[in-house]
Amino acid sequence: MGQQAHRTARRRRLGAALRHLRETAGVTTAAAAEAIHGDGSKISRIETGRHRVTRLELDALMGLYEVHESRTREWLIALASEERNRSWWRQPGEPLSATFKEMLALESSAASIGTFQAQVVPGLLQTRAYATALINGSDPLPRDAVEFYVDLRMERQAIFRREVPPSYLCILTEGVLHQHVGGPATMAEQLRHMVDASRQSTVTVLVIPYTQTAFAAPGCSFIIFSHPAPLNLDVVAVEALDGTRCLEDDEAVAKYHRALGRLRTSALTAEQSVELIASIARNFEHE
Known part of the structure; x- marks a missing residue:
């Protein structure tokens, strides 16, 4: 065959x-x-x-x-x-779907990544404790499966430690910062981690505050992976309950680029976003 x-x-x-x-x-x-x-x-x-x-x-x-x-x-x-290019995550018996493997491949080779998240902190910025609480709160999984997915999520973050890391833009709604995932201590650590990550020159975290009463919410979380010449390939990963869909049609990709641009104009500045994240972290620390 x-x-x-x-x-x-x-x-x-x-x-x-x-x-x-x-x-x-x-x-x-x-x-x-x-x-x-x-x-x-x-x-x-x-x-x-x-x-x-x-x-x-x-x-x-x-x-x-x-x-x-x-x-x-x-x-x-x-x-x-x-x-x-043999994928670093491939191992015998690994339970990853073909679509998720494709997303990992895109993430590993992208020169820039832009994401909008309306519900949770994206995997590339998650702490181990936050990721563990999040995965445990989804479909019930055996302990070894939880550990596998948490380890994988932590390994993915190695892209920020490369000699030439990708540029990373993350836009969140403020509700993500207040959502109790794993309890106050876990949330305080998670938000402090985001503040630290924002100090990297290639990482930008922006927050759309509660006070922004009108913004163009796309109705779903998504990630844009951009690859420069000679590849010249942009792909959008759209998250849904039944899995992730990857879109590469030029018109569809352009639509999500425009959506990310509109979301960016609705968000606080990078400095204001970091201040807000740190403020909410302090609130969790005092709970």
Whole structure:
């Protein structure tokens, strides 16, 4: 059957681009299949993002489609390079869904991340105690499963310790800061942690206060992962009760970029946000 694969955002974008290039060049699926020593069904799976493309196959297709422009070649190669990077979270028997693995891959490679959260502190800013209380409060899980997910959440935060960390913008509603997750001591520690994180030059935390009576709430929490050239790929992860959906259609991504921009104008400044977070932390400390 060949190398079946989950249709990641990169693979979907690569497949669509290769189909466009093939059709523009007037090449049939049979001719394309012959160039990579496959069959028509393999080309179909590649073009729908359901089959991994090796570098040799990509070189053959780019030659057949007469793709000579250097920027286009670099972009296609960058999209196809995903499979050469073994994911740090992969381990035997790990219980992660394909969609969540895709989100982790996007998070690991993004140059900038922007998120809006209306209910909880995002995972990249959570303390261990807060994450444990949050996971324990969701669907009942065995202790080892809780520990697995908490450890994973803590490991994800290593992106901020890289030599070149991603820029990170987090916009929260004030209600997130008051929600009792794990009790006053856990909340005080969590909010102090956010204040400390905000001191990093690449991390910005903004709060939409209760006093902001009118702001464009998008109705859900979401994350925008942005990847620079040559990849030039932006993907939005939209959170829902039944899982996370990843969107990469240009029009959909632009809509969420605009939403994040409107939310930013509704929020306090970074300095005011940190002051508010610290103030609420002090209140928890005195409970």
